[in-house]
Amino acid sequence: MRAWSTWAGRSGRSTAAGVALFLSLSLLAVAGTEGMRRIPAGVYRPLFRLPDEPREEAVPAFLLDEAPVTNGEFLEFVRANRRWRRSQVRRLFADPGYLGHWQGDLEPGSAEAAGRPVVQVSWFAAKAYAAWKGRRLPTTVEWERAAAVGLTREEGARDPDHLRTVLRWYSSPMPALLPAVRSGPPNLHGVHDLHGLVWEWTQDFNAALVTGDARGDTGIERQLFCGAGAQSAPDRSDFPAFMRSGLRSSLKAAYTLPHLGFRCAADAPSAPPPSASSPSKP
């Protein structure tokens, strides 16, 4: 961003450069949302809430990647960003398992591997990838809002086919070889693989204040977490949501796991798309 504005400032005097800048900005705007779907404004029902917190939380519209990021896509990122290559990454930002399923810094493996979701990436790496794409990670609330959508209706909880599919995945062992992204059916908003492929990082995975293990919610954990003792779960029926919450609360940002990947999100552009609006600067 800094480099960009410096460049723009330098070339600002030339009209030709101004036009070029405008053109490339429009290109960026198009490329920026490729493969993303708009999730309309909706609500999220928190799993845990304080007695005086609302039962539902409004979630503004946002954009979400249609599918998790693949090995092939992640390869482009590490090509462009040396510091995120397997041999270069700092331990603070990724544990030793980082991209452990790759054969080398720039070798994700077979041709099929390119289409599979990238896993064994830390939260820091996922976050850096998203920033490189001009995107961000979805918040937990956004992710859960999108994941609650059914295949044919907005409320997945009232879509028996959706529920069956979801429960089947969460109750089955993970396959040794992951299928390619988009193998599963899209939900109502055209988003694939929110259930049935990999677990996914969220921007605020570390917002969870209970541990996955119920025994952890007593004793020392009450000492550790301010306010945790006051939390209560209003709806205990959405078991997979509790599993996700449990997983998130057990993660550290540098962890890399064999079935943990991510996808990107972005703020939804405001109502009319910025089609022909010209840059404000002369």
Added chain:
Amino acid sequence: MKRLILSLALLSSDVLLPATAAEPPASLAPCCRTAPTNAPPTEGSLYQLESLWTSDLGVRVPLATFGGRIQVLALFFSRCEYACPILGQDLKRVQEALPASIRDQVDFVLVSLDSERETPETLAAYRREQRLGTDHWALLTGSVDDVRELAALLGVNYRKDGRGQFAHSNLYTVLNGRGEILRQQIGLQQDPAPVVAAIRRALEPAGP
């Protein structure tokens, strides 16, 4: 950019230090010292972070500014109704428990979770209320993203509740001079002795 800020800080402290009594204590405060720039950060150093933080004294600094000395760091927010005052007290107890011989070599950093409402002014008010001296205490606020990242590195979980309070892990972290995590203390009102012992051990080899 960072260089610029650092060199500005350097410039101001160089210029201001010799100045006489009228000068605010800012030039001596931990936030305003110059970072040791010679050695590149180690693999595990938090000082690899490039984020910039605003202190109640109004300067914007990278965490690397705190390098070269022991730092005891906690996340808090000045409007906290539950545990933060206790966490602040815990840090003060660590400071009081330090042997006089090393007390001057240890600094304390409080970083706010409340990016949206915390300002240098609210931090300054907190400093006054809690009587935190400027010589060893730094109070910082940063962007939502940068706080999330720092918290992730420290293993601090937190979320904002419906009333604008933050539920958060109660822990504080001791960083060595290279910005590596030396020790973490989990839970409130714990005996500061083990932390003090860890700090002593860390300072011994460096010795006089």
